[in-house]
Amino acid sequence: MPEARVIPLHGQPAEPAPKVAPRRRARASATASAPAPAPMPAEPLPSAPEQQPTDWERKLAGGLAFLRRRITGDYDVDEFGFDRDLTHHVLMPPLRPVYEKWFRVETRGLANIPDTGGALLVANHSGTIPIDAVMTTLAVHDHHPAHRHLRLLGADLVFTLPVIAPMARKSGQTLACNADAERLLSSGELVGVFPEGFKGIGKPFSDRYKLQRFGRGGFVSAALRTGTPIIPVSIVGAEEIYPIIGNSKTLARLLGLPYAPITPFFPWLGPLGAVPLPSKWIIEFGEPIETAHLGGAQAAEDPMLVFNLTDQVRETIQSTLYTLLMQRRSVFF
């Protein structure tokens, strides 16, 4: 096979021979030692110090390596179906501009999230479609010093929908049930839950920042059983992205959805109406509520304790929301 012709792009003299040769040699030795014909990782090569690869080269190599891993299936998913490789390289990057430029998310109290070990983040839910969940995940991953992945608990509906169901699992979500929540928490993961569910996310604009009922307190009993702290999270800004002024109940029933939103722009402006309003967001992570000292599984069997704790979390989020709203100068700035 003739040697691939190297076209110098940066005016530097290209030296194909030393580049290609060590790579081949490295590959040959790797094949000899590895019994399985596993796809070879692109070996880090010793490059001369004055020949530091430029940014685009690094990006290109990274992109190609990613493509190769996807084509050959050489990546790991955990038992819940979380595909870290895909999440890092495909799902997260396009969301960063939305996070930074569109909603200009401001985070507070990130230090309240532990660097290691399980914790349950409980947040208010709003905004017609769960963009707040995505932004909270990004906030924790990008801005927390330990770059932790928030594992969200999703509603039943999410896992019945084609395309959405596998995407949810690949991005680290799992079904909101006690078995999964406890499994994640006891294996030291950071779990995020929105106890209001559809009641919160699909509420009319007039009810904004009024917390809805917090389910049956299932999240509290999961935290109690595993002895993990509960961190109340208050999200301000998500309420204004798609103000729901009406709900087409007939259409919702037809489609089997919990609600069919009508906003001032949707469906009137068509796809343009699906662009969220650029509200200014603040996400505040509150002080952890410890549960380890409360008595574990026995405490989870005490409904009064569970209700009280649920209320405490709810009140904390509600009052933080009001405080944040007072501090906010306007919806958009």
Add this chain to the structure above:
Amino acid sequence: MKPRVVLVTGVSRYLGTRLASTLAADPSIERVIGVDTVPPRADALPVLGRTEFVRADIRNPLIAKVIAQAEVDTVVHMNVIATPLGAGGRTAMKEINVIGTMQLLAACQKAPSMRKLVVKSTTAVYGSSPRDPALFTEDAGPKALPKSGYAKDAVEVEGYVRGFGRRRPDVTLSVLRFTNFIGPHIETPLTRYLSLPVVPTVLGFDPRIQLCHEDDGIEALRRFTTEDHPGIFNVGGSGVLLLSQAVRRAGRLSVPVPAPTVSLVAGLFRRAGLVDFSPEQMRYLEHGRVADVSRVAKELGWAPRSTAEAMQSFVERAPRILNHETVAAAEARVLGLLGARPTSQEEPARA
């Protein structure tokens, strides 16, 4: 307690033959008796060793005589079959699975020599639905009971086995729920499916699958037969693969098929004799199923190899359509063509 006389049902099929030959190689076991409706394949005879073969239908009361006369103390029930193809139709399959088990259990109940019953079941009893927990533990019930096919049979078989356990509490009862088998030799609907050059999948779904290496299945059955471990256990590899990932690792191409036409496509494949996928396995292709396998590892102090390792053993048996070395070489070629110097940066694929 070590078994003296072991009876293996379904001995003429792949796993039955392998278990019987493994047990026959154990000198502490006095007799190994294999039962099946058809004789073992000619090439299986040498490996079966000193296994005695009884051609009997477990649906027939004759089985009681065999158990009584040979004073069988351990029965390994492996005759719950998964596909109607070999059995001669769904009706015959159901008869073998359910009526056969009832007859066998009735015979076992009457036999005073019985000490142990090991049943090969399946994690299919958990069903497959979007409302399932991520991992099924042994005491988790299915959200919706399987309505048809193998899974329904397995649920019914387990029901009769529970009944037997109540009536003969002196018998050590182990129910092993295996995940899908895979490996270098075994033939199952899943291995045939993954051997297709172009693998049809359900559009918009990517289930998590869990695999058990065939050797580990035999090893688990051997341990449960020769040692006493009463209870229900999920047996399979730890970890999961996504179906798309498994297809890619096998070097195949997947073709997503829209959900409404899936049963049509499945029918075509069935008629062509390629893959026999029943409706409940179609649900599996949408939602998948993963079992928690920590209990068996704790009980035995041994664990089957992981799902990824089991998959690797299968990948090595069939040539890949899409060669992984070619992909890696293409990557290097593109980098070279564009004049990019190799970078030392490699994103961690597996953090």
